[in-house]
Amino acid sequence: MKRIEILVPDLPESVMDAIVVNWHKKPGDQVIRDEILVEIETDKVVLEIPAVDSGVLESIVKKEGAIVLSKELLGYIIANDKVEKTTNIKNIIPPKYNDDINLEKENDNTLTPAVRRLIAKHELNPSNIKGSGIKDRIIPDDVNKHIKDKKNKNILTEQKDNTNIKVSSSVSNRNEKSIPMTPLRRRIAERLLKAKNNAAILTTFNEVNMKPILDLRKQYGESFENRHGIRLGLMSFYVKATVEALKRYPEVNASINDLNIIYHNYFDISIAISTPRGLVTPVLRNVDLMSMAEIEKKIKEFSIKGRDGKLTIDELTGGNFTITNGGVFGSLMSTPIINPPQSGILGMHIIKDRAMVVDGVVKILPMMYLALSYDHRLIDGRESVSFLITIKNMLEDPARLLLDV
Incomplete structure (x- = not known):
């Protein structure tokens, strides 16, 4: 297998740096050649960086919000010529977990080892996860979706707490919000x-x-x-x-x-x-x-x-x-x-x-x-x-x- 670097494109002299604004893929996701992997924003324009070859996104070096320069490393792809555009398989490379994780928190025999490992790692309650497999069984994608939804909900709650600033009772109907300036x-x-x-x-x-x-x-x-x-x-x-x-x-x-x-x-x-x-x-x-x-x-x-x-x-x-x-x-x-x-x-x-x-x-x-x-x-x-x-x-x-x- 061939390891391919994902690099920031050449930036003109008038552009000092760029910021990573959005990764469209996660480590372990399949990518297709020319598929957009990540977006970076300069003071002038948003650049979309495509995959130079099909394969699997191995790792992300520069996360969202990171400041990057020309030709700086963003991540790695493991090339795989057998990846077809019609496939929709995710997480080909299984995540590495600590073998000492306590898997005894859930003894439901209907859960596969991979699902039990995810649930134990993130300390989740299986009863709160909606299954989409055969006979509504929980599959790894269900767990990952539940984790993502929970994370987004927490972010929204935190943003609401930070932006809605309560003031004195005489002006209790007034609020303010603080948002970061865009790179542009x-x-x-x-x-x-x-x-x-x-x-x-x-x-x-x-x-x-x-x-x-x-x-x-x-x-x-x-x-x-x-x-x-x-x-x-x-x-x-x-x-x-x-x-x-x-x-x-x-x-x-x-x-x-x-x-x-x-x-x-x-x-x-x-x-x-x-x-x-x-x-x-x-x-x-x-x-x-x-x-x-x-x-x-x-x-x-x-x-x-x-x-x-x-x-x-x-x-x-x-x-x-x-x-x-x-x-x-x-x-x-x-x-x-x-x-x-x-x-x-x-x-x-x-x-x-x-x-x-x-x-x-x-x-x-x-x-x-x-x-x-x-x-x-x-x-x-x-x-x-x-x-x-x-x-x-x-x-x-x-x-x-x-x-x-």
């Missing part, structure tokens, strides 16, 4: 704090008249959707305008590495997406070569994957600049925090009708605030303000995107 939430907190402490972050603002973009969408939205099979959203305009601004101000597309400035000659833009697990930033790569339809399709794909927890590490790694749109939640203005090692992040906000003076005349226009947070160690005020004004001009006159002016 912990990592977000660490990165935001690190960005705030290690970079000189400033934010500059401007406002944009969104009427030209909204009129363009109204005029061509239906034709765009019929031709490309995707709605014409606002994000593709934001992305295209940002790329043109990054081309003109390469410092915003650069990053600091120790005492060196790294200038990137490509345009990978991270798009902030809210998911049930927290905020993630998948990357649109070489976005300067993408059409608006391709941008819209990719953003929609990222949103669906983020909702379902299917984003890959490759899709979340890298990015030279970030765009976040708090306007979808109703944010009027914000000061976004940069995503290290990037040097800038653009915040978009809700579009509101406001009274504006245009050519000496007061008009009601759909206006939106722009916010650019940047690392002042690399980007000076002139570049940051000019960068934001370039985006403003591109959005207020979309023809500039076509003419590159």
Whole structure:
């Protein structure tokens, strides 16, 4: 028989570690090749680790809750080529028990030695165990199920006792609960704090008249959707305008590495997406070569994957600049925090009708605030303000995107 190691996959440099969140198998369980054995969670994504061969899960080295690194050992599989997908046999390797266990606590001759051994080991009462064997006899699976149910019940009781905190009689109907932060939430907190402490972050603002973009969408939205099979959203305009601004101000597309400035000659833009697990930033790569339809399709794909927890590490790694749109939640203005090692992040906000003076005349226009947070160690005020004004001009006159002016 061949002993196979279960290893953590290679994690990118930007991912420091992962946490074991769920084992789908127990030691002694049969496993089929490519069957999911364990899930580990990084600060960016949940990874499912499959069995590389069929056999039996021999042992688990890293239990649920353990912190693991790249290529770290999680457990062992004993390979067995005869394991078929149709089999449903569990506990091929019998557990090792102490021979000195007292088996005299239950003298019921209807119980097999294996069942009696389990009952004695866990000090159970056979009358409380429901049998599923012939003539309702108790089989090992019944005992294991009873132990598992009892354990789950105890855990729920303990959680209830810990989370429902009783207070004084005057507010006896109030309670609190404490739950641990997810690895993703912990990592977000660490990165935001690190960005705030290690970079000189400033934010500059401007406002944009969104009427030209909204009129363009109204005029061509239906034709765009019929031709490309995707709605014409606002994000593709934001992305295209940002790329043109990054081309003109390469410092915003650069990053600091120790005492060196790294200038990137490509345009990978991270798009902030809210998911049930927290905020993630998948990357649109070489976005300067993408059409608006391709941008819209990719953003929609990222949103669906983020909702379902299917984003890959490759899709979340890298990015030279970030765009976040708090306007979808109703944010009027914000000061976004940069995503290290990037040097800038653009915040978009809700579009509101406001009274504006245009050519000496007061008009009601759909206006939106722009916010650019940047690392002042690399980007000076002139570049940051000019960068934001370039985006403003591109959005207020979309023809500039076509003419590159």
